[in-house]
Amino acid sequence: MSDNKKRSGPREGGGQHKKAKGHWGGPYKGSGQSIAVGSVGIYATCDNGKDKKATDELIQMLEESFTRLGKDHVGRSDATAAAAAADAGGDGSSKGSSIADMLAAEVAQLKDKRKDRFKRREGGVRGTLFVEFPTADDCPSPEEVVLDICRHVQATQSLPSRHLMRLLPVSHTCGISKDEITAMAAKVAAQHFPTGDDAASIEFAVEFEHRANDKLDRKEVIDIVAKAVQAPHKVNLRTPQKTIIVQLVRTVCCICVVPSYKELSRFNAASDAPTPAYSAEFIRRRLVVFIGIVIGYSCYYLTRNSLTYTAPVMVADPKLAMDITQIGAMTSIFPIAYGMSKFISGVLGARFSPSVLLAGGLMATALINIAFGFGTSLAWFCVFWALNGTLQGVGGPCCARILTTWFASKERGTYWGMWNIAHNLGGFAAPLVAGGFAKSMGWKWGMWAPGIIGLVVGCFVLFACKDKPEDLGFPPVEPAAEKPKAAGEAKPKPNVLKQLLNNVLKNPFIWGMALTYFFIYIVRQGVTSWFVFYLIKEKGVSDAAQAAVRVSGLELGGLVGSLIAGRVSDMMINSSGGKGGAVGKRVQVVMAYTVVMAYTVGIALALLSFQYVPASAAALQWLNVFMIGFFLYGPQMLIGLCGAELVGPDSVGASEGFLGWIAYLGAANAGIPLSIIVKEYGWPAYFNTLIGACALALLLLSPMMNLKSFVQRREIYMQRKLKGQ
Numbered sequence: 213m214s215d216n217k218k219r220s221g222p223r224e225g226g227g228q229h230k231k232a233k234g235h236w237g238g239p240y241k242g243s244g245q246s247i248a249v250g251s252v253g254i255y256a257t258c259d260n261g262k263d264k265k266a267t268d269e270l271i272q273m274l275e276e277s278f279t280r281l282g283k284d285h286v287g288r289s290d291a292t293a294a295a296a297a298a299d300a301g302g303d304g305s306s307k308g309s310s311i312a313d314m315l316a317a318e319v320a321q322l323k324d325k326r327k328d329r330f331k332r333r334e335g336g337v338r339g340t341l342f343v344e345f346p347t348a349d350d351c352p353s354p355e356e357v358v359l360d361i362c363r364h365v366q367a368t369q370s371l372p373s374r375h376l377m378r379l380l381p382v383s384h385t386c387g388i389s390k391d392e393i394t395a396m397a398a399k400v401a402a403q404h405f406p407t408g409d410d411a412a413s414i415e416f417a418v419e420f421e422h423r424a425n426d427k428l429d430r431k432e433v434i435d436i437v438a439k440a441v442q443a444p445h446k447v448n449l450r451t452p453q454k455t456i457i458v459q460l461v462r463t464v465c466c467i468c469v470v471p472s473y474k475e476l477s478r479f480n481a482a483s484d485a486p487t488p489a490y491s492a493e494f495i496r497r498r499l500v501v502f503i504g505i506v507i508g509y510s511c512y513y514l515t516r517n518s519l520t521y522t523a524p525v526m527v528a529d530p531k532l533a534m535d536i537t538q539i540g541a542m543t544s545i546f547p548i549a550y551g552m553s554k555f556i557s558g559v560l561g562a563r564f565s566p567s568v569l570l571a572g573g574l575m576a577t578a579l580i581n582i583a584f585g586f587g588t589s590l591a592w593f594c595v596f597w598a599l600n601g602t603l604q605g606v607g608g609p610c611c612a613r614i615l616t617t618w619f620a621s622k623e624r625g626t627y628w629g630m631w632n633i634a635h636n637l638g639g640f641a642a643p644l645v646a647g648g649f650a651k652s653m654g655w656k657w658g659m660w661a662p663g664i665i666g667l668v669v670g671c672f673v674l675f676a677c678k679d680k681p682e683d684l685g686f687p688p689v690e691p692a693a694e695k696p697k698a699a700g701e702a703k704p705k706p707n708v709l710k711q712l713l714n715n716v717l718k719n720p721f722i723w724g725m726a727l728t729y730f731f732i733y734i735v736r737q738g739v740t741s742w743f744v745f746y747l748i749k750e751k752g753v754s755d756a757a758q759a760a761v762r763v764s765g766l767e768l769g770g771l772v773g774s775l776i777a778g779r780v781s782d783m784m785i786n787s788s789g790g791k792g793g794a795v796g797k798r799v800q801v802v803m804a805y806t807v808v809m810a811y812t813v814g815i816a817l818a819l820l821s822f823q824y825v826p827a828s829a830a831a832l833q834w835l836n837v838f839m840i841g842f843f844l845y846g847p848q849m850l851i852g853l854c855g856a857e858l859v860g861p862d863s864v865g866a867s868e869g870f871l872g873w874i875a876y877l878g879a880a881n882a883g884i885p886l887s888i889i890v891k892e893y894g895w896p897a898y899f900n901t902l903i904g905a906c907a908l909a910l911l912l913l914s915p916m917m918n919l920k921s922f923v924q925r926r927e928i929y930m931q932r933k934l935k936g937q
């Protein structure tokens with residue numbers, strides 16, 4: 213496949229498609245035969261509308277595989293076999309023939325060979341096909357052939373196909389009634405999972421898919437197949453030795469047992485092919501895009517945190533006649549608007565260009581910062597700061613969409629981690645830019661300067677970033693991910709609200725994580741919103757700019773703390789040998805961080821020393837703030853990850869949206885409530901409140917120290933079903 217050409221069509225089940233005869237509305241309605249009970253062969257998925265070309269490609273790959281396996285004679289007609297034998301005999305009988313006759317005979321032989329060997333069948337669903345194998349006794353099994361093709365693709369680093377995706381062997385077929393599936397599962401289990409005293413234990417998993425068929429429940433089918441496999445064999449969903457693939461295609465159930473299923477990318481031949489080498493021009497252009505999203509999202513943080521470092525100068529301005537309670541009102545409104553924006557922007561944002569939305573959102577927040585600087589009343593400030601919060605939720609989802617199209621999965625994690633630095637870069641720049649301009653030129657410039665920078669960077673992002681490589685004529689970095697179900701399936705797409713209710717709101721541990729997030733965000737927002745005021749009012753720092761510099765270490769400490777927290781939790785999971793809950797290991801790391809914050813060891817000493825270190829010891833105050841950020845951002849990052857691992861893949865979006873909403877309700881409580889506490893009871897009560905929030909977070913996490921992830925719970929469920937519990 214040429215590196216400079218796009219894929220000729222949309223992938224299976226995705227996007228909008230032009231109406232093509234026989235391909236619209238789900239089940240394929242062509243002229244050929246579909247899968248029949250008793251058939252053996254390969255069921256494949258392909259680009260929509262490219263069934264015939266994909267079938268030709270698959271048959272060519274099958275011919276080559278049969279040759280590599282030494283089965284080139286299988287399924288050939290007598291005439292073809294005789295012709296081949298004559299050619300191999302070398303008796304000179306062909307000397308009298310013309311070259312044209314020899315070529316014609318060879319073409320006829322190839323046509324006859326293909327006609328006899330494989331039967332073309334329809335897959336029954338748009339974007340699928342089925343090729344039936346010969347019935348000869350010495351014919352290689354579909355499993356052998358698919359393994360040979362996938363390993364050959366890996367070895368040669370070449371995929372001789374433009375339209376094929378997954379190749380799924382089919383060695384057993386039956387009807388879709390429970391009785392027929394039960395009987396077939398027993399037959400398959402007896403063949404591949406022997407029992408008895410001398411039988412070795414085999415760890416297995418069941419992979420289930422259904423296409424244009426929703427009559428049988430997924431769990432029912434998996435239970436039927438799993439129960440057919442008797443002891444000493446065990447379920448292992450993460451690293452199975454063998455995988456039982458079960459597919460319901462309209463009225464037929466297809467079953468096979470294969471090794472190396474996950475190792476060979478779920479038999480996705482396109483995934484086994486290497487990512488094309490990137491040209492120098494592509495690398496340069498992609499670097500520009502990456503710089504654009506890093507700088508762009510950093511400026512989102514700059515325009516988000518500008519008020520925090522401008523507010524002390526606003527309070528000091530006698531013309532405004534403001535106090536910290538009014539500042540608290542503004543800082544309470546923002547997280548509520550931002551939490552709502554974060555929850556809905558991922559859904560609505562998918563309808564628009566991510567690069568245009570990223571740049572447009574940044575320029576809009578920049579203009580709001582500038583407009584904020586022209587205000588003189590509390591109502592004006594609250595309205596525009598609420599608008600800023602509403603627009604801030606646009607940035608993250610847009611960057612995520614651009615990252616996934618410009619960087620292949622094998623390299624995406626590295627670049628995702630590098631992009632995450634944008635959070636800390638923006639947070640680090642905010643006190644220097646907003647605080648510095650507010651001190652030297654007045655509070656208005658504390659808002660105008662970030663706004664002007666945001667406008668300039670927004671223009672750069674608009675021209676630097678593109679949605680995907682194809683927009684600039686480059687090939688995609690990897691084939692589009694295959695959808696697990698065809699577009700024509702009768703089962704509707706998951707409903708976000710239904711997922712939120714059934715898998716999130718009814719999960720008590722998600723509520724525990726959400727409430728923990730609530731208290732963690734009280735601490736986070738309490739530190740970011742009020743430390744500058746504390747240094748000025750209580751420690752005697754001369755101005756907001758100097759105070760802002762001393763708290764700039766918060767984001768740098770947060771960067772280091774987040775990286776170490778994630779690494780430590782991964783190490784704990786990997787060293788556990790599968791014992792204990794994966795989510796529980798991360799919870800233990802969160803608790804370790806939170807214990808330190810809960811007035812018992814490290815962070816308690818940092819908070820205490822922060823109160824007693826004199827204003828003249830600026831470096832020590834900066835180090836204290838660095839350590840607070842170190843221990844604060846680790847739990848914040850891990851709780852979100854725990855929330856994602858607690859639910860199934862379809863519910864991750866609903867879980868993260870719910871957690872984000874509750875978290876920013878906590879951030880809102882760090883506004884007016886904390887300002888009242890400071891005003892009425894003083895700064896010691898403020899620090900006691902933050903420590904109390906840490907203690908409550910620790911209390912909520914205590915019952916979840918051994919909590920298992922969704923994958924682990926599913927594996928336990930399968931093992932119990934296997935044992936008849």
